[in-house]
Amino acid sequence: MTTAQKILCVLYDDPVDGYPSTYARDGIPSLTSYPGGQSMPSPGKIDFVPGELLGSVSGELGLRKFVEGLGHNLVITSDKDGVDSTFERELIDADVVISQPFWPAYLTADRIKKSRNLKLAITAGIGSDHVDLQSAIDNNITVCEVTYCNSISVAEHAVMQILALVRDYIPQYRLVVEGRWDIADAVSRSYDIEGMSVGVVAAGRIGLAVLKRMYPFDVSLHYTDRHRLTIEQEDELGLTFHPDVESLVKACDVVSIHCPLHPETEHLFDEKLISKMRRGSYIVNTARGKICDKNAVAKALETGQLAGYAGDVWFPQPAPTDHIWRTMPNHAMTPHTSGTSLSAQARYAAGVREILENWFNGNRIRDEYLIVQGGHLAGTGAHSYSEGDTTGGSDEAAKFNR
Numbered sequence: 228m229t230t231a232q233k234i235l236c237v238l239y240d241d242p243v244d245g246y247p248s249t250y251a252r253d254g255i256p257s258l259t260s261y262p263g264g265q266s267m268p269s270p271g272k273i274d275f276v277p278g279e280l281l282g283s284v285s286g287e288l289g290l291r292k293f294v295e296g297l298g299h300n301l302v303i304t305s306d307k308d309g310v311d312s313t314f315e316r317e318l319i320d321a322d323v324v325i326s327q328p329f330w331p332a333y334l335t336a337d338r339i340k341k342s343r344n345l346k347l348a349i350t351a352g353i354g355s356d357h358v359d360l361q362s363a364i365d366n367n368i369t370v371c372e373v374t375y376c377n378s379i380s381v382a383e384h385a386v387m388q389i390l391a392l393v394r395d396y397i398p399q400y401r402l403v404v405e406g407r408w409d410i411a412d413a414v415s416r417s418y419d420i421e422g423m424s425v426g427v428v429a430a431g432r433i434g435l436a437v438l439k440r441m442y443p444f445d446v447s448l449h450y451t452d453r454h455r456l457t458i459e460q461e462d463e464l465g466l467t468f469h470p471d472v473e474s475l476v477k478a479c480d481v482v483s484i485h486c487p488l489h490p491e492t493e494h495l496f497d498e499k500l501i502s503k504m505r506r507g508s509y510i511v512n513t514a515r516g517k518i519c520d521k522n523a524v525a526k527a528l529e530t531g532q533l534a535g536y537a538g539d540v541w542f543p544q545p546a547p548t549d550h551i552w553r554t555m556p557n558h559a560m561t562p563h564t565s566g567t568s569l570s571a572q573a574r575y576a577a578g579v580r581e582i583l584e585n586w587f588n589g590n591r592i593r594d595e596y597l598i599v600q601g602g603h604l605a606g607t608g609a610h611s612y613s614e615g616d617t618t619g620g621s622d623e624a625a626k627f628n629r
Contacts (some may be wrong), residue, residue: 373578377566384565512538
């Protein structure tokens with residue numbers, strides 16, 4: 228058996244009214260593989276019921292019995308930001324850190340420097356930009372994420388928000404709640420998406436899934452990606468490829484962002500790029516908040532250059548109460564929830580357990596889960612990320628009054 232290790236797991240808070248004793252449905256569909264054939268997470272065993280709330284503190288990702296049964300120490304907290312946080316204190320001697328993108332534990336260069344035992348950082352979900360990847364590379368820390376576990380979940384959320392923006396759904400719902408029947412008010416910003424041009428920035432698993440789901444709406448589909456799709460894929464969906472983002476945004480009425488956050492994409496959608504979009508365009512961002520300049524987005528909504536902005540990613544996370552996106556006009560923002568549906572939680576909890584089983588046993592972690600290993604970008608990381616620092620945010624997130 229391996230030497231006892233300390234596993235520090237950062238999860239979001241339980242529901243305000245307490246951890247649920249019942250659920251809206253009795254279970255979730257059983258899937259055997261992801262689109263394209265990649266196998267689902269395959270741990271030796273799970274100690275949770277799929278469809279239950281696993282991503283909050285009391286859910287513990289279903290890990291406690293497994294981890295403690297092997298003689299390791301599992302520490303669970305939601306207190307993650309600032310120098311006095313539980314995360315900051317417990318990190319000093321942690322061997323493994325587990326965090327979710329929805330409630331990220333910002334693993335900055337300074338924190339890594341203080342963490343003398345840290346050897347493994349796992350993202351319970353997809354997206355490891357809250358880890359300073361360059362520092363992980365320099366300090367020989369393995370970084371993993373549960374690739375594909377919630378890709379379809381995020382794609383569904385993006386399609387929902389595209390339709391919510393174009394049809395102006397949220398103001399119409401509010402009218403009903405307020406007891407009103409003002410149809411002219413309800414439809415004054417509502418359009419059909421039929422015939423519009425819809426584009427995605429990055430056509431990886433999530434972006435391609437969005438394109439496939441938008442195809443039946445009789446729209447023109449566009450994409451840009453540094454890895455071009457096959458001719459067969461382009462022909463199947465009638466896709467128009469653009470060599471860069473600027474070309475894409477000029478041609479589209481709706482742009483959905485699905486690229487990873489790294490130094491080249493940080494603040495990609497700034498005032499200059501947004502000014503080149505069609506007046507009255509819509510942006511949906513379920514990738515990372517830092518890809519968009521928050522002030523540029525708010526200004527474009529004020530001037531009408533953008534007709535709407537939606538997504539579920541912010542910077543920092545959780546978003547401070549005075550974050551400008553909370554009060555800007557014509558938005559349909561949600562907390563970072565797209566990838567943490569109860570269905571997705573079952574997959575990423577199983578994936579985390581699979582990674583830990585391999586780690587404890589000294590077995591190889593599958594390439595699709597690897598972001599950094601052996602002092603280099605590896606596996607999925609070599610395909611999707613660039614070396615460099617896109618973390619930070621912990622101090623700003625600490626201002627948020629929960």
